[in-house]
Amino acid sequence: MKSVSRSKKAGLPPGSLVHVGKRKVGRAKIRVISYSQRQYRETEVGSVEECISLKHPPGVSWINVSGIHNVGMVEALGKHLGLHPLVMEDIVNSEQRPKLEDFADYVFMVLRVPYVDEESGRLKSEQVSIICGSELVVTFLERDTGVFSPIVERLKTEGSRVRNLGADYLAYTLVDVIVDNYFIVMESLEKDMEDLEEKLVTKPDPDVLHSIHTLKRDIISLGRSVWPLREVINSLRKGESSIINKGTEIYLGDVYDHTIRIIEGIETFREMITDMMDVYLSSVSNKMNEIMMVLTIIGTIFIPLTFITGIYGMNFEYMPELKWHLGYPMVLILMLGIGIVMLTYFRKKGWL
Numbered sequence: 110m111k112s113v114s115r116s117k118k119a120g121l122p123p124g125s126l127v128h129v130g131k132r133k134v135g136r137a138k139i140r141v142i143s144y145s146q147r148q149y150r151e152t153e154v155g156s157v158e159e160c161i162s163l164k165h166p167p168g169v170s171w172i173n174v175s176g177i178h179n180v181g182m183v184e185a186l187g188k189h190l191g192l193h194p195l196v197m198e199d200i201v202n203s204e205q206r207p208k209l210e211d212f213a214d215y216v217f218m219v220l221r222v223p224y225v226d227e228e229s230g231r232l233k234s235e236q237v238s239i240i241c242g243s244e245l246v247v248t249f250l251e252r253d254t255g256v257f258s259p260i261v262e263r264l265k266t267e268g269s270r271v272r273n274l275g276a277d278y279l280a281y282t283l284v285d286v287i288v289d290n291y292f293i294v295m296e297s298l299e300k301d302m303e304d305l306e307e308k309l310v311t312k313p314d315p316d317v318l319h320s321i322h323t324l325k326r327d328i329i330s331l332g333r334s335v336w337p338l339r340e341v342i343n344s345l346r347k348g349e350s351s352i353i354n355k356g357t358e359i360y361l362g363d364v365y366d367h368t369i370r371i372i373e374g375i376e377t378f379r380e381m382i383t384d385m386m387d388v389y390l391s392s393v394s395n396k397m398n399e400i401m402m403v404l405t406i407i408g409t410i411f412i413p414l415t416f417i418t419g420i421y422g423m424n425f426e427y428m429p430e431l432k433w434h435l436g437y438p439m440v441l442i443l444m445l446g447i448g449i450v451m452l453t454y455f456r457k458k459g460w461l
Contacts, residue, residue, distance in 0.1 A: 131203070131251075136176065137174065137175060137176030137177075137178070137179035137182050138153060138155075138174070138175045138176060138253065139153070139154045139155070139156075139157070139159075139160050139172065139173070139174050139175075139182070139186075140152070140153045140154075140172075140173045140175075141153075141154060141160055141170065141171070141172050141173075142170070142171040142173070142261070142264060143168060143169070143170045143171075144168050144169055144171075144264055144272055145167055145168025145169070145272070146168075146267075146268075146272055146273055147267065148168065149264060149265055149267070149272070151261075156182075157182055157185040157186045157189065158185075160172060160186070161189055168244070169244055169245070169246070169275060169276045169279060170244065170245050170246070171245075171246045171247075171248070171264075171279060172186070172245070172246070172247045172248070173247075173248045173250070173253075173257065174186065174247070174248065174249045174250065175250045175251075175252055175253040176250075176251070176252065177200055177201050177203060177236075177238075177249050177250070177251055178201075180201050183197055183200055183201055183249065184197060186247070187200070190215075190240070190245075190247065191214075192215075192217075192240065193212065193217075196210070196212075196217050196240075199217075199219060199238065200238045200249045203235070203236045203251055204236075205219045205236055205238075206219070206221075206333070206334075206337050207219055207220050207221055207334060207337040207338045207340075207341050208337060208341065209340070209341040209344050209345065211344075211350045211352075214242060214243070214352075215240055215241060215242040215245075215352065216239075216240070216241045216242075216280070216345075216350050216352045216353070217238070217239070217240055218238070218239040218241070218280075218284070218341060219236060219237075219238050219239075220236075220237045220238075220239065220284065220287050220338060220341070221234040221235065221236055221237070221287075221334040221338070222234060222235050222236075222237055222254070222256055222287050222290050223290055223291055223294045223331060223334060224254070224290065224294065225294060225297050231323070231327065232294060232298070232327035232330055232331060234330070234334055235250065235251045235252070235254070236250075236251055237249070237250055237256075237283075237287060239280060239283055239284075241276055241277060241279075241280040241352055242276060242352065243275075243276060243352065244275070244276050245276060246276050246279050246280055246283070248283065256286060256287070256290060257283065257286060259286060260279075260282050260283065260286060263282070274356070274357070275354065275357075276352075277352055277353045277354050277357045278354075278356075278357050278360070281345075281357050281360050281361055281364070284342065284345075284361075284364055285360075285364050285367075288338070288342075288364050288367050288368060288371070289367075291331070291334075291335065291367075291368075291371045292367075292371065294331065295331075295371065295374050295375075295378075298324065298327065298328065298331075298378060299378075301320075301324055302324065302378065302381060302382075302385070305317060305320055305321060305324065305385060306385065308320075309385060309388050309389055309392065313388075313389050313392040313393060313396075317389060318389055321382060321385055321386055321389065324382060325379075325382045328375060328378045328379055328382060329379075331375060332372070332375045332379075335368060335371050335372055335375060336372065338368055339365065339368040339369070339372065342361055342364050342365045342368055343365055345358075345361050346358050346361035346362045346364075346365055402460065406455055406460065409451065410447075410448050410451050410452070413447050413451075414444045414447065414448065417440065417443065417444055417447075418444075421440065
């Protein structure tokens with residue numbers, strides 16, 4: 110997919126809508142879900158005009174937009190909803206960090222959904238922007254990954270809690286699902302770490318070191334998303350926004366606890382990665398020490414043998430052993446005996 114650089118925004122005035130990031134879908138889609146305790150209606154539209162023309166029944170409306178590369182669609186929808194230009198600018202910039210902005214009649218949130226890419230096996234994330242009003246929730250996704258499918262199924266069930274409560278509770282369920290994805294990624298990272306630990310014990314080769322560095326980068330990237338996410342949820346649960354009801358703040362407190370668990374897990378992973386690096390370096394050092402020990406033992410054994418061959422290599426005329434018929438085999442037997450004695454001694458000392 111085509112990627113747009115941040116440099117294209119250089120020099121533009123604040124509020125200029127320029128999509129930054131990769132274009133991950135071919136065509137942007139809009140899905141409108143309207144519901145109340147007894148009614149549920151789901152419609153997929155092709156334009157903002159069609160979305161606006163829909164007459165929603167009394168209750169809560171959820172507008173889900175997939176494909177933030179369509180700047181015109183975001184701008185048209187934002188103007189109809191009365192969104193601030195800077196909010197629309199943040200929506201089309203897919204490189205935002207998680208944050209929360211409280212306006213008079215709506216709350217704007219930017220979150221990141223982590224996932225493990227099936228092809229590369231690397232950790233990646235996508236941006237999700239959430240607008241929460243008194244009776245309206247609008248979500249902007251880079252692409253429809255099905256992350257909100259469980260919520261749609263719950264909305265279809267009459268009598269479910271999300272059907273009976275307001276837009277702020279729907280926003281809470283969206284945030285809760287996003288946080289749950291962090292646990293899924295954490296489980297995947299934990300499995301990768303277990304595999305690496307096994308390889309460290311059996312075969313600590315350079316490929317393992319590369320995998321450790323890759324895993325370390327993924328954990329750091331995950332931490333950069335979770336830390337500001339905690340602040341977003343903390344601000345929501347403290348009741349700083351008039352959009353969030355007191356009853357929903359209790360549920361947000363539970364999500365906040367989940368983020369704390371994720372942060373603690375990430376810190377544990379970082380310590381484990383550091384320990385794994387130390388184990389790898391120790392394994393390499395021990396392997397090098399074993400090689401040096403073998404070479405030292407070989408050199409030590411050959412020192413007296415070289416001394417003997419050096420003496421009889423001087424070729425003085427009056428060396429009595431030179432004319433002895435059994436001199437050559439006896440010297441070989443002597444050298445062999447010295448080697449056996451030294452090997453036996455080294456083994457008793459535990460050097461072999």
